[in-house]
Amino acid sequence: MLIRTRDSGFDHPRSGDITPRAVYQQRRELLKTLAAGAAGGALAAWAARDARAQTARPGKLAPLPGARSAVSGAVTMEKLTDHQDATSYNNFYEFGTDKDDPARHAHQMKTVPWSVEIEGLVNKPGRLALEDLLKLKPMEERVYRLRCVEGWSMVIPWVGYSLAELIKRVEPQGSAKYLEFVTLAENKQMPGLRSRVIDWPYTEGLRMDEALHPLALLTFGMYGEVLPHQNGAPVRLVVPWKYGFKSAKSIVKIRFLEQAPRTAWNKAAANEYGFYSNVNPEVDHPRWSQATERRIGEDGLFTKKRKTLMFNGYEAQVGQLYAGMDLRKNY
Numbered sequence: 001m002l003i004r005t006r007d008s009g010f011d012h013p014r015s016g017d018i019t020p021r022a023v024y025q026q027r028r029e030l031l032k033t034l035a036a037g038a039a040g041g042a043l044a045a046w047a048a049r050d051a052r053a054q055t056a057r058p059g060k061l062a063p064l065p066g067a068r069s070a071v072s073g074a075v076t077m078e079k080l081t082d083h084q085d086a087t088s089y090n091n092f093y094e095f096g097t098d099k100d101d102p103a104r105h106a107h108q109m110k111t112v113p114w115s116v117e118i119e120g121l122v123n124k125p126g127r128l129a130l131e132d133l134l135k136l137k138p139m140e141e142r143v144y145r146l147r148c149v150e151g152w153s154m155v156i157p158w159v160g161y162s163l164a165e166l167i168k169r170v171e172p173q174g175s176a177k178y179l180e181f182v183t184l185a186e187n188k189q190m191p192g193l194r195s196r197v198i199d200w201p202y203t204e205g206l207r208m209d210e211a212l213h214p215l216a217l218l219t220f221g222m223y224g225e226v227l228p229h230q231n232g233a234p235v236r237l238v239v240p241w242k243y244g245f246k247s248a249k250s251i252v253k254i255r256f257l258e259q260a261p262r263t264a265w266n267k268a269a270a271n272e273y274g275f276y277s278n279v280n281p282e283v284d285h286p287r288w289s290q291a292t293e294r295r296i297g298e299d300g301l302f303t304k305k306r307k308t309l310m311f312n313g314y315e316a317q318v319g320q321l322y323a324g325m326d327l328r329k330n331y
């Protein structure tokens, strides 16, 4: 069934018998109950007050449910980041460099109509309308950790399907070894473009085998709804084993290439941001350690930093992609 959406105006499939929002709200309630039981009265009262303060819920955007993913490692049972935090603490430099800039300015981005152009070494190049991308494969819900290179992380229920599905559809040629992702750069809609921090448009890249890994998610929604603008509407990547900046937002073009593309962050500071950018607690950023992280929403009374995990905890799934590579050199 196709439903006309309120906010973005595009059509998307909607399945009446899957209610991921209800499912994860139940999960949250359960976790809250467990936490309160274990910690005793005072802490329970504090937690309850905290819960009331965080009443912001999704519900403003068009629903985009996804069936629970069967891909190995795709659903962590960790506590979800509050929707309010996930939509108000963002990196989307096209709208400014402060964490609240995207939430304040991203409504100016025009996401209708939207299409993604497929270029380069494929048998089926051309322009794919968002409507067709949405119908390409059934939507799945993936609960991924996202670890920013700045040292914070979130746990977000994303909605989409494996990027591999789109790649197969456009039939890459044997010579295609890399993908480049180009994102929207519109001066009138994006006040952040006035700043020269990045050589716009923001671009990113993956090696073909990374892009084909089932965990690499072509993402259209989060928390059971279409993506809010500040999180990269209407279509972005989420590559959970890499630092967050590899997960390009608001993608307009995908190029299939023989050579590795330069990436926006690599051009801006090559010694700090390499092509791979796999989460790696053993390789420090030149200006700070990457050994620990702050989980957004946990910066309360008893905050302890978390240990950052190799490949952000997805080593069992993706480790073999890098067998034999020197991960200090290939940072």
Ligand SMILES: Nc1nc2c(c(=O)[nH]1)N[C@H]1C(S)=C(S)[C@@H](COP(=O)(O)O)O[C@H]1N2
Pocket: 086, 089, 090, 091, 092, 093, 094, 146, 147, 148, 149, 154, 183, 184, 202, 230, 231, 232, 243, 244, 245, 246, 247, 248, 249, 250
């Ligand atoms: N086009 C674009 N994509 C982007 C960015 C950006 O500035 N522009 N920032 C990246 C960074 S640094 C991070 S941590 C994630 C943040 O995604 P989120 O705001 O949905 O949590 O988006 C990534 N994708």
Ligand SMILES: [Mo]
Pocket: 091, 147, 148, 149, 150, 243, 244, 245
């Ligand atoms: Mo980031």
